[in-house]
Amino acid sequence: MVNFTKEKAQMIKVIEGYELKKGAAMQPVFLKLRSYAMTYPGFISAEHIRSVKGSPISALLYNWKRLEDWEIWESSSLRQQILHEAEALLISKPRITIYEVIPTSAWTYTGYKP
Numbered sequence: 119m120v121n122f123t124k125e126k127a128q129m130i131k132v133i134e135g136y137e138l139k140k141g142a143a144m145q146p147v148f149l150k151l152r153s154y155a156m157t158y159p160g161f162i163s164a165e166h167i168r169s170v171k172g173s174p175i176s177a178l179l180y181n182w183k184r185l186e187d188w189e190i191w192e193s194s195s196l197r198q199q200i201l202h203e204a205e206a207l208l209i210s211k212p213r214i215t216i217y218e219v220i221p222t223s224a225w226t227y228t229g230y231k232p
Contacts, residue, residue, distance in 0.1 A: 128219055129162060132180040132188055135213040137173065142207035144176050150200050151178060158194070160187020185216065 138144060145166070152164040162181035169175040182188040191197060192214070201212065 128183075128221065130182050130185050130188060131217045131219055132182065133177050133215045133217075134180065135175060135177040135215075137175055137209040137213075139207055139209055140174060142174065144204070144207060147200065147204045147207070148176070148178055151197065154196050154200070155180065155191050158187065158191045160184055161191070181219075185218075188216065 136144060148166045152166075155161050155164060160183040162183060164178055164180045167177050167179060180188065182191075
């Protein structure tokens with residue numbers, strides 16, 4: 119069994135998933151989102167992933183120093199404007215999932231008991 123110590127998270131990861139219309143080119147939108155997010159305090163990084171099978175889903179994976187930093191970017195009028203401009207490419211609104219990062223160095227092994 120692995121236990122997690124109650125250390126404050128060093129950062130959060132945000133997965134912002136997009137279900138795209140067929141043939142939608144989201145790369146320019148993602149580039150714009152990442153470029154502007156980089157100017158906000160607490161931004162660490164972002165990467166773009168997309169499904170290789172099944173429905174056309176893409177996601178931006180963000181790393182932020184704190185939840186509060188993400189929330190400022192998430193509610194910014196700039197981000198809202200970019201997403202509004204991209205609505206024609208989307209089947210639905212982006213789905214956002216937020217995770218706190220718990221470094222493996224914070225784990226403790228308590229022993230395996232069958």
